[in-house]
Amino acid sequence: MIKLVKKFINKVLINIFQKKKHIKLGLYGPPNAGKTTLANRICQDWLGEDMGKVSNIAHETREIQIKEQISLKKDGKELSFNLVDTPGIATKIDYEDFMKVGMKEKAAKSRAKEATKGVIDSIKWLDEMDVVIVVLDATKDPYSQVNITIIGNLAARDIPVLVVGNKVDLKKANMKKVQAAFPQYELIGISAKYGKNVDEFYEALFVLAG
């Protein structure tokens, strides 16, 4: 864990000190975990605007979204990055699932089509990231292979990772279980929607960035 944190710190520091112009901070995770909700929270807090549309229907984000030059400032320190919100990664997409939540067949099919392209783009963009926040739904089974595949890939590519368990406002949220699934990662439980622990989340970003 310490090694990983160090790696994260080094990477961020090196990027900042080398004045690499824009570090790309990516939000990755399965569909519906709250990536866009967290992106909106970050953008609202630091820019006063939203980033993207949130929905309880999965695959709401189907194209890579980039918000440039977000600066977090605290105690004279500054952390700047381009925030990249990505489509949730899934191994299956069934248009009938969208129909079950009230979409018409045609709309459901085109959503499914766009969603498959979104997943492909998310995976293609993995290599572009300097730092990644993996957003998981803390009420869901953390052992889902998509989670493991994403985090494993980032590790294999040496991209520093911060794992966030979202939706801790819900009773079903189980951070212990998430931690058990990813024992060598530093985990933060937050509620992106209600702002719970979001200050600690920023804190973690700052600590990591020196």
Place this chain on the structure above:
Amino acid sequence: MLTLQIVPYAEISGLSSIGRIRKLLNIAKENKIVLLEGRLTKEEETELIKVTMEEINKNFRGIELAVLEPEQGDMGGLAKIRKGFANVLLGNRTGLTVIGPANVVKQIKKDPNKIQLLTQESRSRKKKKKK
């Protein structure tokens, strides 16, 4: 009817990454559940997801995927990555990979050392357990 196809590691070890993915996905697209001895590399796993997405259509809705790592205990799936980095990069004949077509396998529940396949028709009635 449920069909399981066991793929010994020897059957994919000589193939290229693309060849491996093609072979496994073709079996899944025949509505069979693939039990692969061993596992793909992490990059092959994402490639498998990518190719799966490209091929989704009316008849093929994607896959359920689970990888069981050996000697995991309560260390979780990623302990291995940090411990045996080379293994992850090279793929491995240890462990077990389950690939189920989404229209047959509704969900794969994974605990560190147990996999449960919940199949479509049966929901709660028929649960297949694998150790």
